[in-house]
Amino acid sequence: xxxxxxxxxxxxxxxxxxxxxxxxxxxxxxxxxxxxxxxxxxxxxxxxxxxxxxxxxxxxxxxxxxxxxxxxxxxxxxxxxxxxxxxxxxxxxxxxxxxxxxxxxxxxxxxxxxxxxxxxxxxxxxxxxxxxx
Numbered sequence: 001x002x003x004x005x006x007x008x009x010x011x012x013x014x015x016x017x018x019x020x021x022x023x024x025x026x027x028x029x030x031x032x033x034x035x036x037x038x039x040x041x042x043x044x045x046x047x048x049x050x051x052x053x054x055x056x057x058x059x060x061x062x063x064x065x066x067x068x069x070x071x072x073x074x075x076x077x078x079x080x081x082x083x084x085x086x087x088x089x090x091x092x093x094x095x096x097x098x099x100x101x102x103x104x105x106x107x108x109x110x111x112x113x114x115x116x117x118x119x120x121x122x123x124x125x126x127x128x129x130x131x132x133x
Contacts, residue, residue: 001102003072010096010104011065017055023048027103035092035111036121047107053127054109057120058083058090075099085123090116 001009013021023044032041032050041050060083067080076097083090092111099105111117 001098003070003075003077003098006075006098006102006104007068007070007077007096009102014059014065017059019048019052022051022055025104026051027099027101027105030104031106033106033108034124035109035117036124047104049128050124051107053124057123057127058085060085085116085119088116088119090120092116 009021009025013025026044026047028044029042030044030047032047034041034050041047058081063081063083065079065081069078071077074097076095079094079096081090081092081094090111091113092109095106095108095110096104097106111120
C-alpha cells in the first residue's frame with residue numbers, strides 16, 4: 001500500500017474511532033512517542049493504550065487535521081491538528097510511519113503551547129488510569 005492509502009485508512013478509522021480498526025493498523029513492534037512521557041512506549045498493547053486514550057481525550061468534536069505532509073519515499077506522514085480542550089486551544093502534530101505491510105510502525109505526537117501540553121498531560125493521565133482499572 002502507498003503512504004496515501006495508509007493515510008486514508010487512518011482517516012477512515014479516525015471518523016469512527018473503532019478499536020478493532022485501530023488494532024488492525026498497529027504493528028506488533030510499534031513504538032509510540034508521547035509528548036508528555038520521556039521514554040518511547042514500545043509494543044502494540046502500549047501503543048493501543050495511548051492511542052485509545054487519545055481518542056477519548058483529544059477526539060472531541062473540535063478535533064481537526066488542518067495540514068498534511070506526505071513522504072512516499074519513506075512511507076511517512078506528518079498531520080497537523082487543532083482542537084479545543086476545556087477552553088484551551090491545542091495545536092499538535094502526529095508523525096506516523098508505516099512498515100512495508102501498511103501497519104503503523106512509529107507514531108510520534110508533539111503538542112503546543114505549554115498550557116495545552118499541561119492539559120493534555122493531565123487528561124491523558126486520568127484516562128490511562130481509568131483504562132488500567
